[in-house]
Each structure stands twice: as C-alpha cells, then as structure tokens.
Amino acid sequence: MRQRLQNIDFLGVILWIFRTAIIVAVIWGTIATILDNPYTTENWFDFIVFGIAQGSLYALIAMGYTLVYGILFMINFAHGEFYMSGIFTATIFVAIPMSETGFLNRHPIPALLIMGVVAMATSMGVAVLTERIAYRPLRRAPRLVPLITAIGASFFWQYFFRGLYGSGITAFPTVDVLKGSITLGGLEILKTQVVVIVASIFLLIGLNLFIMRSKTGKAIRAVAEDKDIAALMGIDVDRVVVITFATGAALAGAAGLLYALLFRQIHFYMGFIPGIKAFTAAVLGGIGSVPGAALGGLLLGMFESVGPSLFLEGLGIPSSYQLKDVIAFTMLVLILIFKPQGILGEPLTEEKA
Amino acid sequence: MKRTFLALSLLLTAALVLAACAPAEAPYDCTDEIGCVDIPPGDPVRIGYMLVISGPNESLGVDSRRGVEIAIHERPEIHGHPVELVGEDSLCSAEGGQTAATKLVSDPSLVGVIGTNCSSAGEPASRIVSQAGMVLVSPSNTAPSLTNPDDTWNPGYLRSCHNDKVQGAAMAEFVYNELGVRKAATIHDGSPYADQLQEVFANTFVELGGEITAQEAVNVGDTDMRPVLTSISVTGPEFLYYPIFIAEGAFITVQAKEIGGLEDTILSGADGMISPDFIEAAGEAAEGMYISGPDLGFSGPVAERFFELHLELYGEDPISAFHAHAFDAANMILDAVEKVAVLDADGTLHIGRQALRDALYATSGLAGMTGTLTCNEYGDCADPKISVNEIQNGEYIAIWP
Known part of the structure; x- marks a missing residue:
C-alpha cells in the first residue's frame, strides 16, 4: 500500500484531476442539455449526418497521413496541399468549362467522374513530385529534417497554386441533380451528403482491400514492418514509397471533389485546416493504422458537429460553435496524454516511437 | 611652436565652418515633442499603406489601395518633394496587422500610414504605429472600440469611415x-x-x-x-x-x-x-x-473625376466598398503634411510628428468624396452615411x- 502511494507523483495527480474535470464537464453539459432539450429528434439526426459527412472527408484525408507515417514514420504536412491541388485544378480546367458549356448538367455522372479522375491524377502527380524532390533525398536524415521539409513543401505548393490560379475564391459550379434532399425513413438528408458518405465508404473499403489483398498492398505492409528486411526480400522500397504517397494523394484528391460538392468554394489556402484536422483524426485513431484513421475522422467530425450543442450549451456557454475546434483539439490532447498510440493504434515499439 | 600651430589651425577650421554656414539661416531646430521627419532635397515624402491585398478578402484591400493611389496621382508632389507610396499586406487578422505595422514603422522616414482594412488588424497596428510616433488613418476599420480611448484607441489613430x-x-x-x-x-x-x-x-x-x-x-x-x-x-x-x-x-x-x-x-x-x-x-x-x-452614391466633381481616373488607370469600376474612404484618408494625410511641413532654404522638408497629429485631429470641414470630414478628438472623422x-x-x- 505504502509502495503504491509512493508511486503516485505530482504530475499523475494533476492529469487525473484534469481527466476527471473534463469528464464531469462533459457529463454535466450533456445532462443539462438533455433536460432542457431545445432540439427535436430531426435536429439531432441532422447534427449526426453533418458530422458523418464532414468526418468522412477527414477520414479520407487522414489516410494519406497514416499510410505515409506507417512506412516512413514522418508526418507529411504537405498532404493538405495535395488535397487542394487536385480539386483546384479540376475546378479550373474541368468543372467551370463543363458548367459553362452545359455538359455538367446534361451528363452529370460522366462529368463528375472526369473531375474525380483529374483531381486524383493531379494530387497524385503533386505527391509523387514532392516525394521525389523533397523527401527521398532526406530518407536517411534525422527525423526532424523531413518534417521541416514537409512544412516548406506545404508553403511551396500553396503559393505555387496561388500564382497559378489566383488568390481569390473560386466557386465550384452547382450540380443540378445533387440539389435538394431525399427522404429516408421520414428523415431528410441532403443529396450531396449522401454522395459524400457513400463515396467515402466505397473508397475506404477499396483502400482496405488494396492494402490487405493485393500484392502491392502486401509489399506496403512489408515495408511498413521493416524497410531494410523488405529490401533484402527483393521489394523495391522506393517504388513502394512512391505508391504509398500516390495512394494517399488519390484519396485526398477524391476528398477534394467531395468537399467541393458539399461546400462549393475553392481557394489556395483550403488545404490547411482540413490537413490539420485530418492529422488530428489520424492521431486520434492511431497513426499508422488505416481503420484507426477512418474511425478517428468520423469521431472528430461527429464531435465537432454534435459537441457544441450537446456538451457546451448545457453548461450555459454562449456562442458555443466558436468552440468546436476547442473540442476537436481537446480530444487530441486527451488522447495524447492517456493513450498516445491512439484508439486503434498498436503500442509503439522503441524504434517507431 | 607646435601648440601655436594647432591653435591656429583650429581657429582656421572654425572660421571656415562658420563662413560656410553664414549665408544660410541657423539649422532647423526640431522642437516637436515626438520628433521630426527630415526629408533631404529630392527625396520623396513616403506614405505607407497596410491593407489586405491577398487571401479571400483581397478585393477589399485592392479597392482601397486604388483609392490611395488615385489621391497620390492627383497630388504627386508636396513642396517640391515627390510623394511615394510603400505598402505591406496586413491581411485580415491581428497577426497580419502586427507584422505589417512592425515592418512599416522600421522605416523612420515614413510620415504616415493608411490602413488597415480589418479592425482585427487595426488593433495591434494602431498601437505599433502610435508608439513609433506616426499617424494611422484607416479607410475601413469600423469597430467602435478603435476610437474608444478606454479601449483600443491610441494617439495618432484616425479613420475616414463610419463607426459601427x-x-x-x-x-x-x-x-x-x-x-x-x-x-x-x-x-x-x-x-x-x-x-x-x-x-x-x-x-x-x-x-x-x-x-x-x-x-x-x-x-x-x-x-x-x-x-x-x-x-x-x-x-x-x-x-x-x-x-x-x-x-x-x-x-x-x-x-x-x-x-x-x-x-x-x-x-x-x-x-x-x-x-x-x-x-x-x-x-x-x-x-x-x-x-x-x-x-x-457619391456625386459631385471630385467623385466624377475619381471614377473617370479609376476607369482610366485600372480599366474597371471600383470593386468593393472603401475606395472613396481610402481616397479621403490619403487626402487627410497629404493635407496635414502640406499644412505642417516646413521647407528649408536648401530644400529640406521638416515634418513635426506631433504637429502632424494635431493637424490631422484638427481636420474640419474637409470636402472629401464621402462627404464633409470633421475629426473628433479620438479620430472619428467620417460623415457617416449608411x-x-x-x-x-x-x-x-x-x-x-
């Protein structure tokens, strides 16, 4: 008993108080909101659907972070720019001309597919180029070096595309077939949100099959396990790294198109905040883990959407939606303190940590 | 012998120096409480701008910059010194205002600054520009706190737009x-x-x-x-x-x-x-x-001339809301500089910083494009028409x- 008491240190106590305080605040807020419930069931359903739609975008972008971290143990902070580059290019060169000629509304499905292909191809091109020029020469450098290079690459691409397409806001054209909402068991869901959620589910299942079933996927997993031994087994590590970057970027490009359908505003800085949020989602779920990043993204989106109404309003906090980022990043801090490996992450070995 | 020589040569030097000065008046004596800007002959009178000229609110800043440029186009010289415009991007955030202001005030020859667009950038900028002894006239900071002395107002801050x-x-x-x-x-x-x-x-x-x-x-x-x-x-x-x-x-x-x-x-x-x-x-x-x-809905000869020049210089009509306020802000500064600047016989221009502030706050009945501008003691100068x-x-x- 005395032994256990001696093991309790000051920091541990503080962290316990911190954790308890947050849990009490969340429960208190939730109970107060539910007792006072100003919202109808439809409202709560709406909050959840908004959260899932936003969360599936985070999940798709988070895949890029988690895949690259899985094999290189580096945080690719330029990933948000891969996402921006694809949809920006597709909007300027495909979506706007197609909308002006009327092709978009006459043949919406082929038009959207072409946009998707252009967005994904551009994102992949940018990613492969960044990997080749900025990251590969630093493969054996200390781990802080590629991290800083990634931040530099992020700025480079932002201002490159700003120079290319301008610094204003470009509106993504409206697709007529996706206007309005459908009724599902008495509840209304926006068509764009249905598209975003369904497409994300397909892409995530596709990614999982690719990693788990295909030969290339096997090679990716082998390189993630141990680069040097994988190389000894005849795997071309550089090629696998390029494929990994390209896969993550393709999903980011697809996420860009889905984002454009949902929010219809494109500008050169649009990759920054989703990039940070997706990184948060990846850490939340367990960086390096594919299902973890998907779960992290969904949870983050849901908490951002439901959290302010559910936890904060009951506590009597005015303008609670201003604090939605606080909820997102508090979750990140809590996870980093109490489960550094993330929700689904495996405990980190000495070498990977 | 040596000592006499030294004394003689010193005397000679002193005589020469005095002789050189004799025809001119005594050197200009800056009595201003917070210092003077001295502009040697041929050097420009430098006016700064800090506006949001990139990002989503770019049009707001570009529009007001054009207003400033037109004002300078109409008055390219003050007492024989050309007017030069230098600028920084203050974005639409407190960080942007802080950076832009710090960078601009590092140039001690700067007389005054026009900016910022966003009140968020105006708060830190007002403080920094004020501490540097310069003046800041905003064309579009409309937040009430900026001209409230109990809040974020600083001496040297004025605005040509309405208070919210x-x-x-x-x-x-x-x-x-x-x-x-x-x-x-x-x-x-x-x-x-x-x-x-x-x-x-x-x-x-x-x-x-x-x-x-x-x-x-x-x-x-x-x-x-x-x-x-x-x-x-x-x-x-x-x-x-x-x-x-x-x-x-x-x-x-x-x-x-x-x-x-x-x-x-x-x-x-x-x-x-x-x-x-x-x-x-x-x-x-x-x-x-x-x-x-x-x-x-501006009218009158000033406005007509403004729109004519705008079309001529930029090939389009004004793109946002504060071009006229920026034009008036620039004219407020230029008028005040004209009023307080002292021209030496050798062409050096001296501008007292406190005198410039006083002249700006004393602006009264200025016939601007946005109306008749009269400043109160905390720098609200607009003739507010909403x-x-x-x-x-x-x-x-x-x-x-």
Missing part, C-alpha cells in the same frame, strides 16, 4: 421599421468588427422592441456552418444578420438555404461582404440578401434610405 455604432443602429432600424421583423438572430466570427457590429445591432434591435433569438459565433476558416445554423433555426428567427467576411459569409449564405426552418429567413450581412468575390462564392443563394454598408443594399441579379442595389 452608426451602422449597427441603422441596420436595426431598417430591419425593425422597414422590414417589420420582430425576431432576429446574429452570427459573428470572433473578429472585433463582426462581434461589435452585431452587438450594436442586437442592442438597438432590442431597444426598438424586437427580440434577439440567438447570438452565435463561428471561426474564421470554418466551412461547415450547418450545425450552427441548425442550432439557430430552432429559435425561429425571421432575420439573420452575419456581418462577417467573404469566405465564411458565403458558406453561411449557401448552407442556410439547405437548413429546415431557415428557408424563409431573411439573410443579411454588412460591408465586409461588398465584393464581386462574395457574389461569385455565394452564387444564387445571395439573391435577395440585404447588405448594410457605407452609402456609395445605406442598405439588396443583392439583385448579382448587383448591390441601394434600396434604403
């Missing part, structure tokens, strides 16, 4: 009396401009007898406004006022149309959203929105008063 105490009250009156609305809600983005403007609106609206059902806030950079809009829709407002900026404003406008319970709510914003970029970003959803802002615009077919059409 006027705009918020005017909008509340329009909404209550003209539209007959009794339940309104507001959204701000945490910036001093939006927060204070919606507060003035809400207070006046309640005084008139209306009810404010919700006062929410979003963050700059947010994209998903559906949750906050759902939360507001529950309170059943007939009218929603979000005096924020272009990107977030457009997200709210588009997404509000998709929220059950807000389909018939009247949407409305303020001068931060007067820009073709807003129309482009919000698309059809912006139709029928009410936007409060400065009255842009109008409400309705967006019709992508154009801002003034409908009130």
Whole structure:
C-alpha cells in the first residue's frame, strides 16, 4: 500500500484531476442539455449526418497521413496541399468549362467522374513530385529534417497554386441533380451528403482491400514492418514509397471533389485546416493504422458537429460553435496524454516511437 | 611652436565652418515633442499603406489601395518633394496587422500610414504605429472600440469611415421599421468588427422592441456552418444578420438555404461582404440578401473625376466598398503634411510628428468624396452615411434610405 502511494507523483495527480474535470464537464453539459432539450429528434439526426459527412472527408484525408507515417514514420504536412491541388485544378480546367458549356448538367455522372479522375491524377502527380524532390533525398536524415521539409513543401505548393490560379475564391459550379434532399425513413438528408458518405465508404473499403489483398498492398505492409528486411526480400522500397504517397494523394484528391460538392468554394489556402484536422483524426485513431484513421475522422467530425450543442450549451456557454475546434483539439490532447498510440493504434515499439 | 600651430589651425577650421554656414539661416531646430521627419532635397515624402491585398478578402484591400493611389496621382508632389507610396499586406487578422505595422514603422522616414482594412488588424497596428510616433488613418476599420480611448484607441489613430455604432443602429432600424421583423438572430466570427457590429445591432434591435433569438459565433476558416445554423433555426428567427467576411459569409449564405426552418429567413450581412468575390462564392443563394454598408452614391466633381481616373488607370469600376474612404484618408494625410511641413532654404522638408497629429485631429470641414470630414478628438472623422443594399441579379442595389 505504502509502495503504491509512493508511486503516485505530482504530475499523475494533476492529469487525473484534469481527466476527471473534463469528464464531469462533459457529463454535466450533456445532462443539462438533455433536460432542457431545445432540439427535436430531426435536429439531432441532422447534427449526426453533418458530422458523418464532414468526418468522412477527414477520414479520407487522414489516410494519406497514416499510410505515409506507417512506412516512413514522418508526418507529411504537405498532404493538405495535395488535397487542394487536385480539386483546384479540376475546378479550373474541368468543372467551370463543363458548367459553362452545359455538359455538367446534361451528363452529370460522366462529368463528375472526369473531375474525380483529374483531381486524383493531379494530387497524385503533386505527391509523387514532392516525394521525389523533397523527401527521398532526406530518407536517411534525422527525423526532424523531413518534417521541416514537409512544412516548406506545404508553403511551396500553396503559393505555387496561388500564382497559378489566383488568390481569390473560386466557386465550384452547382450540380443540378445533387440539389435538394431525399427522404429516408421520414428523415431528410441532403443529396450531396449522401454522395459524400457513400463515396467515402466505397473508397475506404477499396483502400482496405488494396492494402490487405493485393500484392502491392502486401509489399506496403512489408515495408511498413521493416524497410531494410523488405529490401533484402527483393521489394523495391522506393517504388513502394512512391505508391504509398500516390495512394494517399488519390484519396485526398477524391476528398477534394467531395468537399467541393458539399461546400462549393475553392481557394489556395483550403488545404490547411482540413490537413490539420485530418492529422488530428489520424492521431486520434492511431497513426499508422488505416481503420484507426477512418474511425478517428468520423469521431472528430461527429464531435465537432454534435459537441457544441450537446456538451457546451448545457453548461450555459454562449456562442458555443466558436468552440468546436476547442473540442476537436481537446480530444487530441486527451488522447495524447492517456493513450498516445491512439484508439486503434498498436503500442509503439522503441524504434517507431 | 607646435601648440601655436594647432591653435591656429583650429581657429582656421572654425572660421571656415562658420563662413560656410553664414549665408544660410541657423539649422532647423526640431522642437516637436515626438520628433521630426527630415526629408533631404529630392527625396520623396513616403506614405505607407497596410491593407489586405491577398487571401479571400483581397478585393477589399485592392479597392482601397486604388483609392490611395488615385489621391497620390492627383497630388504627386508636396513642396517640391515627390510623394511615394510603400505598402505591406496586413491581411485580415491581428497577426497580419502586427507584422505589417512592425515592418512599416522600421522605416523612420515614413510620415504616415493608411490602413488597415480589418479592425482585427487595426488593433495591434494602431498601437505599433502610435508608439513609433506616426499617424494611422484607416479607410475601413469600423469597430467602435478603435476610437474608444478606454479601449483600443491610441494617439495618432484616425479613420475616414463610419463607426459601427452608426451602422449597427441603422441596420436595426431598417430591419425593425422597414422590414417589420420582430425576431432576429446574429452570427459573428470572433473578429472585433463582426462581434461589435452585431452587438450594436442586437442592442438597438432590442431597444426598438424586437427580440434577439440567438447570438452565435463561428471561426474564421470554418466551412461547415450547418450545425450552427441548425442550432439557430430552432429559435425561429425571421432575420439573420452575419456581418462577417467573404469566405465564411458565403458558406453561411449557401448552407442556410439547405437548413429546415431557415428557408424563409431573411439573410443579411454588412460591408465586409461588398465584393464581386462574395457574389461569385455565394452564387444564387445571395439573391435577395440585404447588405448594410457605407452609402456609395457619391456625386459631385471630385467623385466624377475619381471614377473617370479609376476607369482610366485600372480599366474597371471600383470593386468593393472603401475606395472613396481610402481616397479621403490619403487626402487627410497629404493635407496635414502640406499644412505642417516646413521647407528649408536648401530644400529640406521638416515634418513635426506631433504637429502632424494635431493637424490631422484638427481636420474640419474637409470636402472629401464621402462627404464633409470633421475629426473628433479620438479620430472619428467620417460623415457617416449608411445605406442598405439588396443583392439583385448579382448587383448591390441601394434600396434604403
């Protein structure tokens, strides 16, 4: 008993108080909101659907972070720019001309597919180029070096595309077939949100099959396990790294198109905040883990959407939606303190940590 | 012997120096409390600008920069010294204002600065420029706190645009009396401009007898406004006022149309959203929105000449709301410099910094493009005329008063 008491240190106590305080605040807020419930069931359903739609975008972008971290143990902070580059290019060169000629509304499905292909191809091109020029020469450098290079690459691409397409806001054209909402068991869901959620589910299942079933996927997993031994087994590590970057970027490009359908505003800085949020989602779920990043993204989106109404309003906090980022990043801090490996992450070995 | 020689040569030197000075008057003696700017012959009078010239609110800053450029185009010289414009991008944030101001004031030959556009950038900029002894005249900082001495006002800060105490009250009156609305809600983005403007609106609206059902806030950079809009829709407002900026404003406008319970709510914003970029970003959803802002129905010879030059120099009409205020702000500074500058016989121009401040605060009855400008002791100089615009077919059409 005395032994256990001696093991309790000051920091541990503080962290316990911190954790308890947050849990009490969340429960208190939730109970107060539910007792006072100003919202109808439809409202709560709406909050959840908004959260899932936003969360599936985070999940798709988070895949890029988690895949690259899985094999290189580096945080690719330029990933948000891969996402921006694809949809920006597709909007300027495909979506706007197609909308002006009327092709978009006459043949919406082929038009959207072409946009998707252009967005994904551009994102992949940018990613492969960044990997080749900025990251590969630093493969054996200390781990802080590629991290800083990634931040530099992020700025480079932002201002490159700003120079290319301008610094204003470009509106993504409206697709007529996706206007309005459908009724599902008495509840209304926006068509764009249905598209975003369904497409994300397909892409995530596709990614999982690719990693788990295909030969290339096997090679990716082998390189993630141990680069040097994988190389000894005849795997071309550089090629696998390029494929990994390209896969993550393709999903980011697809996420860009889905984002454009949902929010219809494109500008050169649009990759920054989703990039940070997706990184948060990846850490939340367990960086390096594919299902973890998907779960992290969904949870983050849901908490951002439901959290302010559910936890904060009951506590009597005015303008609670201003604090939605606080909820997102508090979750990140809590996870980093109490489960550094993330929700689904495996405990980190000495070498990977 | 040696000593005598030294004494003689010293005497000779002194005589020579005195002889050289003799024809000129005594050197200019700067008696100004916070120092003088001395501009040698041929050197320019340097005026700075710090405006938002990149990012989503670029049009706001480019529009006001053009106003400043036209003012200088019309008055390229002061007492034989050319006027030179130097500038920094102050963005639409406190960090941007801090950086731009720090960079500009590092040039001690700078006389005064025109800026900033956003009140968020104005708060730190006002402090830094004031400490450097310079003057800052803003064409579009409308937040009431900036000219409140108990809040963030600093000596040397003035503005040529209205104070939002006027705009918020005017909008509340329009909404209550003209539209007959009794339940309104507001959204701000945490910036001093939006927060204070919606507060003035809400207070006046309640005084008139209306009810404010919700006062929410979003963050700059947010994209998903559906949750906050759902939360507001529950309170059943007939009218929603979000005096924020272009990107977030457009997200709210588009997404509000998709929220059950807000389909018939009247949407409305303020001068931060007067820009073709807003129309482009919000698309059809912006139709029928009410936007409060400065009255842009300028007339008279000054305005005619301005629009003529604008078309000639930039090939288009003004793109946002504060070109005229920027033009007037630049003229306020140039007038004051003209008034207090002392020209030496050798052509050096001396400008006392405190004298310049005093001259600016003493501005009275200046016939500007936006009206007759008279400054009070805390730098509110505008002749505030507010109008409400309705967006019709992508154009801002003034409908009130």
